[in-house]
Amino acid sequence: MKPVNKLTENDVTPEDVFNAQRRQVLKTLGISAAALSLPTAHADVLSWFKGNDRPKTPAGAPLNFTKPKQYQADLPLTPEDKVTGYNNFYEFGLDKADPAANAGTLKTTDWKIDIDGEVEKPLTLNMDDIYQRFPLEQRIYRMRCVEAWSMVVPWIGFELGKLLKVASPTSNARYVAFQTLYAPDEMPGQKDRFIGGGINYPYVEGLRLDEAMHPLTILTTGVYGKALPPQNGAPIRLTVPWKYGFKGIKSIVKITLMKDMPPTTWNQLAPNEYGFYANVNPHVDHPRWSQATERFIGSGGILDVKRQPTRLFNGYAGQVASLYRGLDLRENF
Ligand SMILES: Nc1nc2c(c(=O)[nH]1)N[C@H]1C(S)=C(S)[C@@H](COP(=O)(O)O)O[C@H]1N2
Ligand SMILES: [Mo]
Secondary structure: OOOHHHOOHHHOOHHHHHHHHHHHHHHHOOOOHHHHOOOHHHHHHHHHHHOOOOOOOOOOOEOOOEOOHHHOOOOOOOOHHHHOOOOOOHHHOOOOOHHHHHHHHOOOOOOEEEEEEOEOOOEEEEHHHHHHHOOOEEEEEEEEOOOOEEEEEEEEEEEHHHHHHHHOEOOOOOEEEEEEOOOOOOOHHHHOOOOOOOOOOOOEEEEEHHHHHOOOOEEEEEEOOEEOOHHHOOOOEEEOOOEOHHHOOOOEEEEEEEOOOOOOHHHHHOOOOOOOOOEOOOOOOEOOEOOOEEEEOOOOOOOOOEEEEOOHHHHOHHHHHHHHOOOOOOOOO
16 A cells, blocks of 8 residues: 555556546537636536535345355455445546435436337336346346456346347347436436536447347346445446446436447447447557556555456356357457
8 A cells, every 4th residue: 555645657547547538528529628627607507416405315225136156256345335436327427426426316216118129029117027027136246347447246136138038039139229318307417518528318338139148147226235326327227247337337218129239328439449349358458558457446445456457358258258259359349
């Protein structure tokens, strides 16, 4: 552990680089230096958004779930306060602490998900339907953000493939597209390009159908034994443990089976930096930082930086490498 005043250039994390890039993106969007110092133009949204009347993020209700042995990895867990306090959810702001502070405005009651597109049986499910039809399991998964930090998280969810089978994909279905809720009145980042990082909302993601049907791919409704808090993507989000975290789209309202590869949010924003596949790969660097190692967020303090090697497919190569046989992983990053 190093005192703050002894930090060297080597301690600058890819996140610092990432934050510098965000400022660059905002500049490119024509958001001026004046706007960056947060004056009048954004004062309205910000005061509403940071106000004292802001609802507190609710504690999740306890869930019923099993713990299948094969998914209870014997790894040191990232503590709950970090899993629920250090987040990326740009709809609520760009800083890691913003989602936990601000996502209380997200309304998660009366939630519905549509499953449509290339399916024999399109359907709409509410959360009660989901809990009745799909028994929950705890899965301890590694999670690797493209910004080169990582966690180990006890998620609670069920296999996405089980839900897709109910809808019965047609023979045309080759991809699955996902969409986050679009509700600017609940999500300040959707109302204001500065707060939302210049993303065109709603946030969208996608998988190949075989990736979506893989048993490791889950829809997640809880973490640490309780229903997801809003900052983690309540009431239901995607978890694909061998891919970079941005594939794990939050607060999903729509799942559409498709013939063609769907557009994805980060790929559209910076196609040379974020691919459709986004498989964790220590040999394919981000254009502006190495992906060879990662900062594990464990029980230590914020400056207690523990770097560890990043693993191909985030350690899940044994289960998923066969999905990519014959595919050039450098080209299809
Ligand atoms: N809708 C939406 N989903 C999102 C994001 C986002 O900004 N908006 N961020 C992604 C990124 S970059 C990561 S690393 C994970 C973070 O999930 P966590 O906060 O639960 O750890 O959510 C992903 N899903
Ligand atoms: Mo991420």
